[in-house]
Amino acid sequence: MKIKSLADLRSIKAEVQGKIKLREQGENAENIVQIKVAMATCGIAAGAKGVMNFILEEADFKGIDVVVTQTGCMGYCYAEPTIEVILPQKDPVVFGFVTKEKAREIINEYIIKGEMVDGMIPVSYKTVDE
Amino acid sequence: MADYKMHILVCGGTGCRASQAEQIVDDLKTELKNNNLQNEVKVVTTGCFGFCEKGPVIKVVPDNTFYTQVTPVDVKDIVNEHIIKGRPLKRLLYVNPKNDYKVTSTANIDFYKKQVRIALRNCGFINPENIEEFIARDGYASLGKVLSEMTPEQAIKIIKDSGLRGRGGGGFPTGLKWEITSKSVSDQKYVVCNADEGDPGAFMDRSILEGDPHSVIEAMAICGYCIGADKGLVYIRAEYPLAIKRLRVAIDQAREYGLLGNDILSSGFNFDLELRYGAGAFVCGEETALIHSMEGLRGEPTFKPPFPSVSGYLGKPTNVNNVETFANVPVIISKGAEWFSSIGSEKSKGTKVFALAGKVNNVGLIEVPMGTTLREVIYDIGGGIRNGKKFKAVQTGGPSGGCLTVKHLDTPIDYDNLIAAGSMMGSGGMIVLDEDDCMVSIARFYLEFTLDESCGKCTPCRIGNKRLHEILTRITEGNGTMVDLERLRMLSNTIKDTALCGLGQTSPNPVLSTLDNFYDEYVAHVKDHKCPAGQCKSMMSYLIDAESCTGCTLCSRNCPVGAISGEKKMPHYINQSICIKCGICHEKCKFKAISII
Numbered sequence A: 001m002k003i004k005s006l007a008d009l010r011s012i013k014a015e016v017q018g019k020i021k022l023r024e025q026g027e028n029a030e031n032i033v034q035i036k037v038a039m040a041t042c043g044i045a046a047g048a049k050g051v052m053n054f055i056l057e058e059a060d061f062k063g064i065d066v067v068v069t070q071t072g073c074m075g076y077c078y079a080e081p082t083i084e085v086i087l088p089q090k091d092p093v094v095f096g097f098v099t100k101e102k103a104r105e106i107i108n109e110y111i112i113k114g115e116m117v118d119g120m121i122p123v124s125y126k127t128v129d130e
Numbered sequence B: 001m002a003d004y005k006m007h008i009l010v011c012g013g014t015g016c017r018a019s020q021a022e023q024i025v026d027d028l029k030t031e032l033k034n035n036n037l038q039n040e041v042k043v044v045t046t047g048c049f050g051f052c053e054k055g056p057v058i059k060v061v062p063d064n065t066f067y068t069q070v071t072p073v074d075v076k077d078i079v080n081e082h083i084i085k086g087r088p089l090k091r092l093l094y095v096n097p098k099n100d101y102k103v104t105s106t107a108n109i110d111f112y113k114k115q116v117r118i119a120l121r122n123c124g125f126i127n128p129e130n131i132e133e134f135i136a137r138d139g140y141a142s143l144g145k146v147l148s149e150m151t152p153e154q155a156i157k158i159i160k161d162s163g164l165r166g167r168g169g170g171g172f173p174t175g176l177k178w179e180i181t182s183k184s185v186s187d188q189k190y191v192v193c194n195a196d197e198g199d200p201g202a203f204m205d206r207s208i209l210e211g212d213p214h215s216v217i218e219a220m221a222i223c224g225y226c227i228g229a230d231k232g233l234v235y236i237r238a239e240y241p242l243a244i245k246r247l248r249v250a251i252d253q254a255r256e257y258g259l260l261g262n263d264i265l266s267s268g269f270n271f272d273l274e275l276r277y278g279a280g281a282f283v284c285g286e287e288t289a290l291i292h293s294m295e296g297l298r299g300e301p302t303f304k305p306p307f308p309s310v311s312g313y314l315g316k317p318t319n320v321n322n323v324e325t326f327a328n329v330p331v332i333i334s335k336g337a338e339w340f341s342s343i344g345s346e347k348s349k350g351t352k353v354f355a356l357a358g359k360v361n362n363v364g365l366i367e368v369p370m371g372t373t374l375r376e377v378i379y380d381i382g383g384g385i386r387n388g389k390k391f392k393a394v395q396t397g398g399p400s401g402g403c404l405t406v407k408h409l410d411t412p413i414d415y416d417n418l419i420a421a422g423s424m425m426g427s428g429g430m431i432v433l434d435e436d437d438c439m440v441s442i443a444r445f446y447l448e449f450t451l452d453e454s455c456g457k458c459t460p461c462r463i464g465n466k467r468l469h470e471i472l473t474r475i476t477e478g479n480g481t482m483v484d485l486e487r488l489r490m491l492s493n494t495i496k497d498t499a500l501c502g503l504g505q506t507s508p509n510p511v512l513s514t515l516d517n518f519y520d521e522y523v524a525h526v527k528d529h530k531c532p533a534g535q536c537k538s539m540m541s542y543l544i545d546a547e548s549c550t551g552c553t554l555c556s557r558n559c560p561v562g563a564i565s566g567e568k569k570m571p572h573y574i575n576q577s578i579c580i581k582c583g584i585c586h587e588k589c590k591f592k593a594i595s596i597i
Helices: A006-027 A041-045 A048-062 A100-113 B014-018 B021-034 B072-084 B131-136 B141-149 B152-162 B174-183 B204-211 B213-227 B241-256 B287-294 B323-335 B337-341 B374-381 B415-420 B439-453 B459-476 B482-498 B502-506 B509-517 B519-527 B554-558 B584-588
Strands: A033-038 A066-071 A083-086 A093-095 B006-011 B041-046 B058-061 B065-067 B190-195 B231-237 B261-264 B269-278 B318-322 B351-358 B364-369 B391-396 B402-405 B429-434 B542-544 B594-596
Touching (some): A006 B006, A006 B058, A006 B131, A033 A048, A048 A066, A048 A100, A093 A100, B006 B014, B006 B021, B006 B072, B014 B021, B021 B041, B021 B072, B058 B072, B065 B072, B131 B213, B131 B241, B152 B174, B152 B213, B174 B318, B190 B204, B190 B213, B190 B287, B190 B323, B204 B213, B204 B241, B204 B323, B204 B351, B213 B231, B213 B241, B213 B269, B213 B318, B213 B323, B231 B241, B231 B287, B241 B269, B269 B287, B318 B323, B323 B337, B351 B374, B364 B374, B374 B391, B391 B439, B439 B459, B439 B509, B439 B519, B459 B482, B459 B519, B482 B502, B482 B509, B482 B519, B509 B519, B542 B584, B554 B584, B584 B594
Parallel strands (some): B006 B041, B190 B231, B190 B318, B231 B269
Antiparallel strands (some): A033 A083, A083 A093, B261 B269, B351 B364, B391 B402, B391 B429, B542 B594
16 A cells, blocks of 8 residues: 555545544543443443443444543442443543433433433542542 | 454563563453454554563553553453453552552553653554554654655754754754755765664663654654655664564555655655664764764774765765654654754753663653753652662763762753763663662773773773773772872873774763762772772671671571581671672671671
């Protein structure tokens, strides 16, 4: 594959950008939306994996930058699947019983418009990380 | 189609490879496959992360979890715990030595906090053997910009305005060098990359070539366009097999993509690269010696002028720059001279990569803005001195540099300040010494190195250094006199003034700077026949204090030469004629009964 012009170079760049997007987002995580999906045994059993995949697809479809990571049990086993959403410079918000429909609602209402949606779980802990 | 949700970045630098990083990559891939995750999690081998102390290191993104000292045994747990269940594996996390907290993210590790990565921007981030990942990071865009939007003069002006200076140690303004070479009239010119890194303890050039070879290739092409050269040569030592391999892969890929060769990006500009291997002689880092070595001649320096920019390789104008210098160029072109010159100190712009080594907690490769103080580098990034010992000095500039002491700790590091303090930037080796290091022995060590590496062409270097070494040896053996100290200084100054090339002119620096900063230690060796650091063996002996000795026999059981005798529960005794002064007894004794005198 020969690159014959600057335009060629740019289009290849756009094409391969996705390869390292994940890493660039990781470096810059505090400035973009972060979603943590609880993926302990209880979460997985309740379908967290499908929800995680759905969130990734939906975010991609809506064209919003999100970092989706897995995390361990958050302790809300009664409300699985649970996800934690951190908007830039905002406190984390945890949602319980997140089905695909709920996930779509969270993305459309909370992440895009910043409006609260039902199903929020009051955060009962703080993450200790120096 | 693979749709990766996670990347596992594994350091593939020489250091981490030496501790089984390749095995870890293979095991990770197998383990992911066993769990049917090969299409969700991608394993990427990258260049050096810099945190060599804690290698092999692994970073999981996008959650940025940083694992240190990973072994192949840990692979299963990483996949089961972190990848499948989302729980960071606590036992592999970095522990902050200051408060024993475990730190998950690189953003919270002190080692990385104060660093600004320009030359190392892609090291530990992209796969160096994949040109597409480099292009995704705006690779070759600067070359495209220069070729399509700028005249050579305009591009040179940007480099000049940025204030970039040669990172090989000399600190000559890069833009000026380019300008001089561009003005030399000739049918053929050359761009040369000096990758003959030879300072003891320095490995920044190797790490750049291993971690981001394309950035050097791109910069060489930009330089070629600026000075009017269509041919580039990389002079690299054969002792860097991994760097050579990655550079070869990168050159082949660049050719395949049409980024090297004829009519690059339809601009009519032709440029191609070749590698030349050095046999690892220190003097070949000197540009005239390097050029002779490339020509197939003996690697000996010749007098300047003529400078290589007028008459270099095969008598043609040649622009020689160091690896790290080149690695800065594409970023300067893309972000502009103003951006670059806003970083750093007044006369030294940008950042500098240092190889931090010696008695410091976090050994590794770091990049800091010029003007950062030694204290920040040693205590904040380096995590302080090992085993809670006292800081004594830091050696910078390798065999051409000198020692900086406690009083220099708050000196901002840049070219001019280091020279004013009696040392030099050099290529960026930084060896931290603690209270147990004898400064006379350190000076002698560096002299030994220069003695080995001197090409022998000029008398001051060949014979002068030999004499210096003899005097230093005499002092460390306890046979020195006060006259020797004066001779050291006089001879050093003579060599400095009369040697032919940079190697000889700077070789007495370690002697002079230790004389200046640690004169007391020299005097102690000569007058009191004592080595304050307890390193010079011929001047000391170990003695057991009969009153404190409990006769536990621990020392005699550990003595490798059987020099210690004594009955159980009775004071022991060291036979001085057998003792080799290894210090093991001193270390083992639980009652502090053994003293050094």
